[in-house]
């Protein structure tokens with residue numbers, strides 16, 4: 344087999360091919376310094392009324408999230424969009440794969456808009472369809488493809504979700520990864536899982552929740568011949584982890600955990616399962632974004648926390664809970680740079696364009712991809728007995 348040499352997509356994918364990614368936007372954006380931006384955003388939202396439904400991911404900037412009709416993680420927002428069939432336009436203040444999921448779960452007449460097409464996700468971009476098909480060929484050559492169930496994290500492109508749908512697999516979120524893996528291992532005798540694209544969520548779930556060992560896991564590196572693995576290693580593995588990670592959560596380190604424990608008395612370390620295994624092992628609590636929010640809401644006054652997730656959310660939690668001591672689990676700034684592409688000028692531009700009757704930056708998943716991605720999403724929705732909140 345050959346390795347696939349694909350161009351990097353550092354800041355986006357798909358439809359902004361002519362742009363140096365992240366630099367241009369196909370429209371006249373208001374200046375970021377325009378003091379009237381807030382009033383313009385409000386006016387556009389009022390003019391559109393119920394025709395528009397604005398979704399705001401937890402990691403968005405304050406300047407944008409103030410205009411969201413609902414806030415949440417990616418899966419909650421896609422479901423919220425699906426529950427608003429009367430909204431003609433869904434303006435998704437998040438990243439590209441989230442807008443794709445919203446397009447898949449909403450009606451054909453609803454239009455999903457991403458205010459900046461350069462708002463991609465580095466983790467989602469680490470698993471490209473051609474690379475995954477290449478890996479699947481290697482599994483076939485090793486004689487094990489029939490026993491492999493592909494499971495992809497919600498944070499993946501629609502074509503990777505569709506790949507999982509076509510090949511008997513499913514989607515999972517960070518809060519139902521355990522039940523999704525249980526389901527996957529029940530699908531076939533001697534089942535193995537190909538987990539895409541976040542190696543950390545896959546490893547943390549397999550080892551800490553499913554009782555597998557680190558030796559049961561191998562990492563498929565799409566940039567090395569044969570994934571950097573022998574056929575024997577593939578045959579011996581229970582979990583084949585894709586070599587992808589979140590550039591935000593992957594930054595947190597065990598050394599900073601030790602440092603904070605030494606400096607903040609009784610601090611509790613609360614992290615997202617996209618963090619490295621060594622960080623998760625040192626944490627007190629691990630869970631999805633929604634879990635992190637609920638944990639802080641329920642925490643007693645005076646308690647101390649160091650949180651390992653995106654900085655916009657941590658800052659908002661600290662502001663909302665001044666009676667608790669909330670620190671960030673990194674010494675440097677750690678925003679999601681692609682999430683932060685959605686700023687007020689892009690939001691105003693997208694909204695005012697809608698008021699003027701022009702749909703800009705619409706995210707459309709082709710029908711065949713949508714059909715199979717829907718199959719993988721439905722398998723997740725059919726998982727037994729768990730909340731599917733991310």
Ligand code: SF4
Pocket residue numbers: 402438463464465466467498589590591592653679680681682
């Ligand atoms: S926080 Fe990580 S997983 Fe989420 S959009 Fe940013 S890069 Fe992707």
